[in-house]
Amino acid sequence: xxxxxxxxxxxxxxxxxxxxxxxxxxxxxxxxxxxxxxxxxxxxxxxxxxxxxxxxxxxxxxxxxxxxxxxxxxxxxxxxxxxxxxxxxxxxxxxxxxxxxxxxxxxxxxxxxxxxxxxxxxxxxxxxxxxxxxxxxxxxxxxxxxxxxxxxxxxxxxxxxxxxxxxxxxxxxxxxxxxxxxxxxxxxxxxxxxxxxxxxxxxxxxxxxxxxxx
Ligand SMILES: [Fe+2]
Ligand SMILES: [Fe+2]
Numbered sequence: 001x002x003x004x005x006x007x008x009x010x011x012x013x014x015x016x017x018x019x020x021x022x023x024x025x026x027x028x029x030x031x032x033x034x035x036x037x038x039x040x041x042x043x044x045x046x047x048x049x050x051x052x053x054x055x056x057x058x059x060x061x062x063x064x065x066x067x068x069x070x071x072x073x074x075x076x077x078x079x080x081x082x083x084x085x086x087x088x089x090x091x092x093x094x095x096x097x098x099x100x101x102x103x104x105x106x107x108x109x110x111x112x113x114x115x116x117x118x119x120x121x122x123x124x125x126x127x128x129x130x131x132x133x134x135x136x137x138x139x140x141x142x143x144x145x146x147x148x149x150x151x152x153x154x155x156x157x158x159x160x161x162x163x164x165x166x167x168x169x170x171x172x173x174x175x176x177x178x179x180x181x182x183x184x185x186x187x188x189x190x191x192x193x194x195x196x197x198x199x200x201x202x203x204x205x206x207x208x209x210x211x212x213x214x
Contacts, residue, residue, distance in 0.1 A: 099159035
């Protein structure tokens with residue numbers, strides 16, 4: 001399933017690359033045979049836009065490809081937990097003079113956690129509720145609300161503040177215990193009750209939602 005979606009992404013990427021090459025050739029033809037430069041400029045702009053679209057699709061495919069290679073939905077999500085904890089560790093290794101690095105790492109953390117929450121909130125937690133695991137799904141989703149509160153605080157906070165690292169540390173502890181509950185209790189119990197087809201379907205949907213947010 002993951003391999004199939006990877007192939008279709010890369011083939012659509014190839015299609016886009018081909019179309020950008022065609023646009024680029026057309027731009028060259030116009031610049032060679034037209035009297036003014038405006039045609040060439042328009043052609044170049046179209047080619048540029050096509051290249052930008054292709055580059056964006058390529059970036060998304062590469063990002064989601066890395067997750068999709070991790071295997072089943074629970075392995076994809078566990079790999080994202082690990083990657084997120086590494087960003088926390090990088091943040092904790094900064095000092096108050098590295099405000100730019102802190103800003104960039106907080107942005108990276110925000111993007112990673114937004115994508116991860118999107119996958120869980122649009123696929124895994126609804127599936128949990130349908131399998132009579134609403135109590136855990138509601139508890140985990142409520143914790144995602146506090147994840148957003150921590151992200152809001154860190155994004156708004158003065159990056160040179162002495163409160164910055166204690167806030168990051170508190171946030172990391174919360175994320176670690178949330179991830180542990182998912183990886184060690186909720187997800188294995190849920191996965192055990194799934195048929196192979198249901199498991200494959202959830203993996204496919206998690207990859208699809210992740211691709212939207214990559
Ligand atoms: Fe979660
Ligand atoms: Fe998670």
